[in-house]
Amino acid sequence: MNMKMNLNTLINKIFFLTIIFTVLFGSSAFSQQNLISWEVADPSLNRKFIEMYLNKLIENDKFDQNSIQASDVIMVQMQQEDGKLTLKRLRAKNYDSGEYRRFMMDQVSKLGPDIMNTIMDRKYKWAEINRRDLSALESYSTIDNILNERSFKRARDGFWWTTSQVEVSTNQSIYIRSKSTNQAFRLETGISDLGLYRQFFGNTILGLSNDISSTYFIVPRKLTDNNNIKQPLDGTFGIGFKFDTHSIGGQINYMDSGNKFKTGRVFDENHVVLPSASGLVYWSNTFAINNFIDFSNIGFLKSLNKSISSANKKGKAFGSLRLKVGLSFTEFIHAKLSPGSKEEKEGRELEIIDRLNKVDEALGFFVRSEIVTDNKKLKAYAQANQSFNGFSNLGLGLEYSIKVLKIGVEIVRIPKGSGLEFLESNSNEDLWKWYPAGESGDQIVSPYISFHF
Amino acid sequence: MKKNSLFTINIFIGAFLLFSSGLSQSVKSLDKRKYTAWTVDHMPYHILVEDAIIDYNTLNTLDNPKVKRSSQKKVVTLEEMRAEDLLIIVQQKKSTKIEIHEIWYGNGLNFNIIPREKVDWILSQDIQQALIEKDQYLNSPSDVVFFESENQRLLASYSSRFSLWKQHNFLLSTEELYLRSNLLQYSANFAFGNSLVGLPGSLFSSTSMGIGTRNSEIGIRFPAKINLLSIGDGLNDNRLLREYLGLYSKVSIDNMFSTGASFHAQMGFSFFPRSSTIATDTTFFRKNNIEEVDQYVNIIDMYALFATTFEAPVKIPSISKVTFTPGLHYIKVAHRTKDKDNKLYNRTFYDYDYESKSYMQYGDGEMSSTKEFGLYGRVDLMTEIGVMPSFIQKNKYLNFININKVPLLEVSFQHITKLNTINSVVFNINDNVSFSMATYSSEEDGTVQGGWLPNKNMWLGIRYRSDF
Numbered sequence: 001m002n003m004k005m006n007l008n009t010l011i012n013k014i015f016f017l018t019i020i021f022t023v024l025f026g027s028s029a030f031s032q033q034n035l036i037s038w039e040v041a042d043p044s045l046n047r048k049f050i051e052m053y054l055n056k057l058i059e060n061d062k063f064d065q066n067s068i069q070a071s072d073v074i075m076v077q078m079q080q081e082d083g084k085l086t087l088k089r090l091r092a093k094n095y096d097s098g099e100y101r102r103f104m105m106d107q108v109s110k111l112g113p114d115i116m117n118t119i120m121d122r123k124y125k126w127a128e129i130n131r132r133d134l135s136a137l138e139s140y141s142t143i144d145n146i147l148n149e150r151s152f153k154r155a156r157d158g159f160w161w162t163t164s165q166v167e168v169s170t171n172q173s174i175y176i177r178s179k180s181t182n183q184a185f186r187l188e189t190g191i192s193d194l195g196l197y198r199q200f201f202g203n204t205i206l207g208l209s210n211d212i213s214s215t216y217f218i219v220p221r222k223l224t225d226n227n228n229i230k231q232p233l234d235g236t237f238g239i240g241f242k243f244d245t246h247s248i249g250g251q252i253n254y255m256d257s258g259n260k261f262k263t264g265r266v267f268d269e270n271h272v273v274l275p276s277a278s279g280l281v282y283w284s285n286t287f288a289i290n291n292f293i294d295f296s297n298i299g300f301l302k303s304l305n306k307s308i309s310s311a312n313k314k315g316k317a318f319g320s321l322r323l324k325v326g327l328s329f330t331e332f333i334h335a336k337l338s339p340g341s342k343e344e345k346e347g348r349e350l351e352i353i354d355r356l357n358k359v360d361e362a363l364g365f366f367v368r369s370e371i372v373t374d375n376k377k378l379k380a381y382a383q384a385n386q387s388f389n390g391f392s393n394l395g396l397g398l399e400y401s402i403k404v405l406k407i408g409v410e411i412v413r414i415p416k417g418s419g420l421e422f423l424e425s426n427s428n429e430d431l432w433k434w435y436p437a438g439e440s441g442d443q444i445v446s447p448y449i450s451f452h453f
Numbered sequence: 454m455k456k457n458s459l460f461t462i463n464i465f466i467g468a469f470l471l472f473s474s475g476l477s478q479s480v481k482s483l484d485k486r487k488y489t490a491w492t493v494d495h496m497p498y499h500i501l502v503e504d505a506i507i508d509y510n511t512l513n514t515l516d517n518p519k520v521k522r523s524s525q526k527k528v529v530t531l532e533e534m535r536a537e538d539l540l541i542i543v544q545q546k547k548s549t550k551i552e553i554h555e556i557w558y559g560n561g562l563n564f565n566i567i568p569r570e571k572v573d574w575i576l577s578q579d580i581q582q583a584l585i586e587k588d589q590y591l592n593s594p595s596d597v598v599f600f601e602s603e604n605q606r607l608l609a610s611y612s613s614r615f616s617l618w619k620q621h622n623f624l625l626s627t628e629e630l631y632l633r634s635n636l637l638q639y640s641a642n643f644a645f646g647n648s649l650v651g652l653p654g655s656l657f658s659s660t661s662m663g664i665g666t667r668n669s670e671i672g673i674r675f676p677a678k679i680n681l682l683s684i685g686d687g688l689n690d691n692r693l694l695r696e697y698l699g700l701y702s703k704v705s706i707d708n709m710f711s712t713g714a715s716f717h718a719q720m721g722f723s724f725f726p727r728s729s730t731i732a733t734d735t736t737f738f739r740k741n742n743i744e745e746v747d748q749y750v751n752i753i754d755m756y757a758l759f760a761t762t763f764e765a766p767v768k769i770p771s772i773s774k775v776t777f778t779p780g781l782h783y784i785k786v787a788h789r790t791k792d793k794d795n796k797l798y799n800r801t802f803y804d805y806d807y808e809s810k811s812y813m814q815y816g817d818g819e820m821s822s823t824k825e826f827g828l829y830g831r832v833d834l835m836t837e838i839g840v841m842p843s844f845i846q847k848n849k850y851l852n853f854i855n856i857n858k859v860p861l862l863e864v865s866f867q868h869i870t871k872l873n874t875i876n877s878v879v880f881n882i883n884d885n886v887s888f889s890m891a892t893y894s895s896e897e898d899g900t901v902q903g904g905w906l907p908n909k910n911m912w913l914g915i916r917y918r919s920d921f
Contacts, residue, residue, distance in 0.1 A: 036511065036512065041578050078512065080511055085511065121513060124573065124574065125578060126573075126574075126578070127577050127579055128579040128580070153495075153589055153591060179588065181594075181710055181711050183706065208706065208709075210706045210707075211593070212591075212666060213668040213669040213706065214704070215704045215716075215718045239720060239757055241702040241703075241718060241720065243666060243669035243671065243702075243704065250671045250702075252671060252720070254720060254722050254755055254757075256755070256824070277722050279671070281664075281671060331724055353727070355724075355725075423727075426729045
């Protein structure tokens with residue numbers, strides 16, 4: 001299997017544990033043999049050292065045993081042992097051939113203390129060495145280079161807001177992001193993390209965001225007619241907050257069921273279903289994924305975009321996969337509009353019939369995976385929401401970017417029997433069932449295009 | 454209410470007159486027009502720099518027995534970077550070179566600076582490249598490197614009342630318990646009231662427990678009553694029903710659109726069961742055998758606050774900072790009656806008027822809840838940090854007062870229209886311990902019809918904060 005995941009959590013934990021171990025126990029064993037390795041990135045020092053070395057070989061008539069070239073780069077490994085620091089290994093790396101060459105250490109020791117101190121004190125430009133370099137230094141590491149870790153931000157930005165400065169989409173979202181202040185205006189529809197997708201939930205979110213948190217107003221809207229949806233969720237005015245960090249995130253939303261509802265704005269005035277209060281907390285982690293599909297070979301995409309990035313070459317890490325797992329809590333209200341004037345301007349209050357807000361009625365699970373490629377051209381997600389009360393759904397999305405245009409599709413699947421049971425009225429104990437897509441379930445496919453700058 | 458306010462104002466004026474202006478030491482600062490600076494909030498990168506500093510010190514302090522050093526120069530090592538230190542990257546604006554200009558790390562007043570020429574020695578080119586690409590990891594803008602005096606730095610690091618990320622990683626007070634992890638960049642918060650939304654102590658009708666980040670907090674509201682050091686017998690909080698769980702969240706956005714103002718928002722709500730029959734008069738109580746304590750119960754259905762804090766451009770002797778926080782406040786209270794089976798009934802009245810011989814009702818008589826948008830106003834003042842008036846310094850009985858990193862006094866005035874006014878004074882006796890007093894007075898009529906909040910009350914408080 002070509003897909004290989006970089007286990008960031010494990011690496012982080014190893015780092016944390018290493019630090020804690022060092023701090024708590026003084027780490028006598030650890031300090032006895034500690035290696036510090038690097039590559040000299042100062043070209044003039046590289047050249048100066050190798051020239052001195054080559055001159056020394058000529059001086060001692062050993063040049064014919066030499067394989068090191070003046071263009072090689074020096075790799076240094078120091079060993080810290082019992083309070084002393086020693087030069088453990090010195091290698092020359094040839095970037096053209098990829099070979100590692102050994103210095104003759106008896107000749108190196110004759111170069112004099114000045115140049116050796118300069119090399120060992122590391123007061124010059126230097127670079128990290130990779131796993132392969134380490135093996136040339138006869139050292140092995142179980143810890144990946146932390147720079148190869150996926151910063152969750154790339155994966156997150158694609159879904160948290162936008163990676164561009166302005167993005168307008170026919171999926172009823174607009175983002176205007178100021179990169180200098182890391183703040184953005186957002187307009188979205190639906191509360192998708194809670195499984196309340198825009199395809200069956202009549203609301204719009206207008207908010208202000210920064211990198212981590214977002215605060216927004218919820219404004220009701222009328223859903224466009226959709227044959228797949230038999231009874232949509234109604235919306236009303238409210239507010240919400242959400243936040244997202246590299247390992248935890250969440251949101252809470254409140255819509256005021258005490259608001260007045262205009263007759264034409266609810267789907268059925270005798271059966272208004274409203275997710276009046278909701279919350280979600282999730283854990284997340286981001287992994288690197290290797291290219292298991294060579295996108296440059298897909299003819300359709302090739303014709304759409306001739307300049308497929310080199311980041312899509314097979315075998316290289318090409319994207320980030322973010323997984324989120326969490327718990328949601330959603331209070332659903334079943335109500336009817338109070339008797340009164342049907343004048344649209346007036347609005348009528350809700351007579352609440354039932355509230356589903358006990359733990360076994362409102363609690364649910366949330367799982368979501370998000371993929372964003374490093375070149376930000378492709379993003380995709382899959383999400384499942386399942387609540388104890390019987391309401392569940394699946395969401396899938398795929399989006400591809402071609403210059404300033406993005407084309408995408410969202411698929412929402414509401415399975416058979418997915419819905420909620422409410423008391424039918426305040427006067428009897430009969431039940432009324434809400435099935436957003438009918439009892440047999442259905443799926444909605446929503447293509448869209450976006451423009452981003 | 455007026456007496457309490459005057460008392461608080463008198464204390465403030467007294468302190469104001471007694472104070473003398475302090476001197477503030479200048480510190481190294483950079484020109485804001487020429488540089489840009491940000492803190493590294495991505496912990497793996499923080500750890501990389503911590504390790505790089507350790508390696509640098511190791512390479513420059515340990516003896517190398519195989520090499521004879523040409524001179525015995527004293528080697529300058531760097532302070533080790535701690536997990537809780539701020540790591541600030543400084544970059545020159547409009548420079549043709551994409552490189553780190555300086556690295557600052559530390560906290561409060563104490564910052565270590567790695568200058569440009571040493572950055573290349575300490576950090577590999579790869580780490581520098583990663584740190585400079587700030588749109589690839591979590592970071593936040595920082596003004597620390599631009600402050601010109603110690604006072605400015607201390608003031609900036611001194612937590613605002615609205616801060617979700619406190620200055621210290623441990624805080625215990627009569628209002629809250631705050632614990633912060635130095636490694637994981639999260640905090641745990643327990644609050645026993647919420648003065649900022651006008652509901653201190655048990656008036657909050659719950660105890661909240663949540664997890665926080667630098668800009669956000671989310672958690673659960675538990676129906677637990679904790680009311681510490683409440684003075685006065687008029688709290689009258691038995692009209693607030695505390696039986697249902699809820700959720701809450703807080704969000705802050707600092708330096709909104711580079712204006713220097715910070716935006717704060719918070720809300721919370723309760724999940725309470727449905728209620729059907731409407732109680733419109735006291736005959737309902739008799740018919741349904743409702744106990745007296747359950748006749749007029751109220752539930753805080755929802756509260757919300759949206760406010761913006763900005764530093765007022767006023768200079769007052771002995772006062773280091775004046776902040777104004779205007780905003781909008783919203784509260785919705787459900788009025789209910791509860792029977793012996795814990796079943797709830799909507800209640801549309803709150804009292805009987807013997808003069809007019811009619812029931813006093815909410816709104817037009819059909820409402821069983823009150824919801825109110827109020828204007829929110831708050832003014833916070835603090836005296837100069839680390840400065841004590843001469844009479845305290847000279848009085849040997851007051852020598853237990855010793856402040857360095859905190860102001861002696863913090864005063865606040867908060868008013869929410871149609872709800873209440875809360876004024877408070879905090880005395881810091883040292884950098885860790887403070888005592889406070891908060892006075893509370895309800896707005897007559899307004900949102901609190903039916904007396905679900907007391908007319909007045911007072912809370913004393915103790916706060917301990919420290920770093921572990």
